[in-house]
Amino acid sequence: MRTVWTFHSASQIVFGQNAVGHIGEIATRLKAKKALIVTDTILEKAGLLERVRQPLVAAGLNVAAFTGGEPEPSMKAGIACYEMAKTFQPDVLVGLGGGSNMDLAKLAAVLLKHGGTPRDYVGDDKIPGPIFPLISIPTTAGTGSEVSAATVVTDTENHIKVGILSNYLRSAAAVVDPLMTLSCPPKVTADSGIDALTHAIEAYTAVDNADFPLPEGERTVYQGKHPMGDMCAEKAITLVGKYLRRAVKDGKDIEAREGMALAAILAGLAFSNVGVALVHAMEYPVGGAVHCSHGAGNGLLLPYVMRFNVSAKVKAFADIATLLGENVAGLSERAAADRAIAAVERLRNDIGVPQRLRDIGVRPEQLRALAEKAVGIKRILRVNPRSVSVDEVEAIFKDAY
Numbered sequence: 001m002r003t004v005w006t007f008h009s010a011s012q013i014v015f016g017q018n019a020v021g022h023i024g025e026i027a028t029r030l031k032a033k034k035a036l037i038v039t040d041t042i043l044e045k046a047g048l049l050e051r052v053r054q055p056l057v058a059a060g061l062n063v064a065a066f067t068g069g070e071p072e073p074s075m076k077a078g079i080a081c082y083e084m085a086k087t088f089q090p091d092v093l094v095g096l097g098g099g100s101n102m103d104l105a106k107l108a109a110v111l112l113k114h115g116g117t118p119r120d121y122v123g124d125d126k127i128p129g130p131i132f133p134l135i136s137i138p139t140t141a142g143t144g145s146e147v148s149a150a151t152v153v154t155d156t157e158n159h160i161k162v163g164i165l166s167n168y169l170r171s172a173a174a175v176v177d178p179l180m181t182l183s184c185p186p187k188v189t190a191d192s193g194i195d196a197l198t199h200a201i202e203a204y205t206a207v208d209n210a211d212f213p214l215p216e217g218e219r220t221v222y223q224g225k226h227p228m229g230d231m232c233a234e235k236a237i238t239l240v241g242k243y244l245r246r247a248v249k250d251g252k253d254i255e256a257r258e259g260m261a262l263a264a265i266l267a268g269l270a271f272s273n274v275g276v277a278l279v280h281a282m283e284y285p286v287g288g289a290v291h292c293s294h295g296a297g298n299g300l301l302l303p304y305v306m307r308f309n310v311s312a313k314v315k316a317f318a319d320i321a322t323l324l325g326e327n328v329a330g331l332s333e334r335a336a337a338d339r340a341i342a343a344v345e346r347l348r349n350d351i352g353v354p355q356r357l358r359d360i361g362v363r364p365e366q367l368r369a370l371a372e373k374a375v376g377i378k379r380i381l382r383v384n385p386r387s388v389s390v391d392e393v394e395a396i397f398k399d400a401y
């Protein structure tokens with residue numbers, strides 16, 4: 001039985017409109033003189049790279065940019081970034097972008113400090129010590145990578161996304177400026193936003209910390225449901241319920257963008273201490289097979305998995321209905337829990353996230369193999385409130401087909 005829990009975050013969170021204007025001071029406090037910004041050409045064209053470069057240069061730093069970031073990045077992109085960093089020899093890395101670029105910077109920060117190849121660190125707690133100094137600046141509101149202990153890359157050889165999990169992967173500073181998300185297109189806003197909701201719901205309905213089934217001798221950053229995680233998840237769910245539709249509908253709605261930026265951090269703090277569960281385990285092979293965005297895959301699967309899990313955590317699911325603004329007065333706890341599933345389905349459909357696996361290019365004959373891969377991701381599945389067999393996961397995939 002685990003009776004002790006811990007809570008980890010980025011060392012510093014700097015939040016608010018124009019927060020990127022402070023990046024020079026933040027880098028200077030880290031004693032940095034040379035910064036490598038890790039980003040992509042879309043964000044360069046959108047002018048976001050310049051918004052970060054300028055205050056760094058003004059603070060006297062020598063700045064270069066790696067613009068080879070890509071959505072759902074491959075290990076190869078991580079190695080390319082590492083190679084550039086070895087040549088430029090920065091003393092801080094700045095991950096600028098959605099989860100994809102922030103994760104790429106994290107991977108390069110691991111390789112710069114510890115050498116080896118990305119595969120050496122895949123799994124739980126394989127990083128031997130602190131990584132290269134890292135500042136993360138999100139331009140989407142969703143993944144929470146700016147505060148999380150994870151980096152996710154695509155193993156293109158094995159057609160699956162793989163996670164590296166370690167508390168050493170937390171950023172030295174997360175600079176969260178909602179203005180950086182104003183140019184985020186509606187589809188990316190919707191997909192990343194529902195990813196944040198998935199993080200919060202999976203953490204809030206996780207197996208309890210006291211019952212967390214960690215095998216003898218294994219270490220993990222995930223700990224099961226605990227009070228700090230609950231506080232973060234509750235607020236994140238409320239904020240997503242209030243602001244995600246608005247942010248998708250009108251990208252310039254600053255109040256909604258700010259609410260979603262906070263939701264993403266809180267959901268990131270919740271899942272990266274408590275854990276993510278079956279939705280993520282099922283999305284990793286789906287994303288690896290059809291290259292949908294992580295958020296679209298999660299959002300699609302979320303209500304189907306909630307339906308499977310609801311009996312194991314009826315009270316938590318009923319709470320989620322209330323947090324999402326549903327009126328559950330007079331309903332039984334189970335009926336209220338079912339309202340949470342309906343509310344998530346409505347939200348998913350309203351923001352245009354796909355509803356069926358067939359709509360994202362999955363073929364029926366793939367479902368068994370996808371289920372087998374999902375069931376293999378043990379570090380995630382032990383967080384799920386119900387244990388699952390391959391047959392059960394295949395049945396959920398069929399339901400979602």
Ligand SMILES: NC(=O)c1ccc[n+]([C@@H]2O[C@H](COP(=O)([O-])OP(=O)(O)OC[C@H]3O[C@@H](n4cnc5c(N)ncnc54)[C@H](O)[C@@H]3O)[C@@H](O)[C@H]2O)c1
Nearest residue numbers: 042072098099100139140143145148150152183184192294
């Ligand atoms: N490390 C973690 O803790 C964690 C958690 C969840 C997901 N992830 C990973 O994060 C990735 C998904 O990240 P994401 O959902 O943030 O999307 P993303 O980083 O893949 O970005 C999607 C696209 O949107 C563009 N974009 C991003 N912000 C923009 C802006 N402000 N203006 C214009 N264009 C913009 C990007 O250039 C990119 O082409 C996946 O690989 C996923 O597995 C990581």
Ligand SMILES: [Zn+2]
Nearest residue numbers: 195199294298
């Ligand atoms: Zn996720």
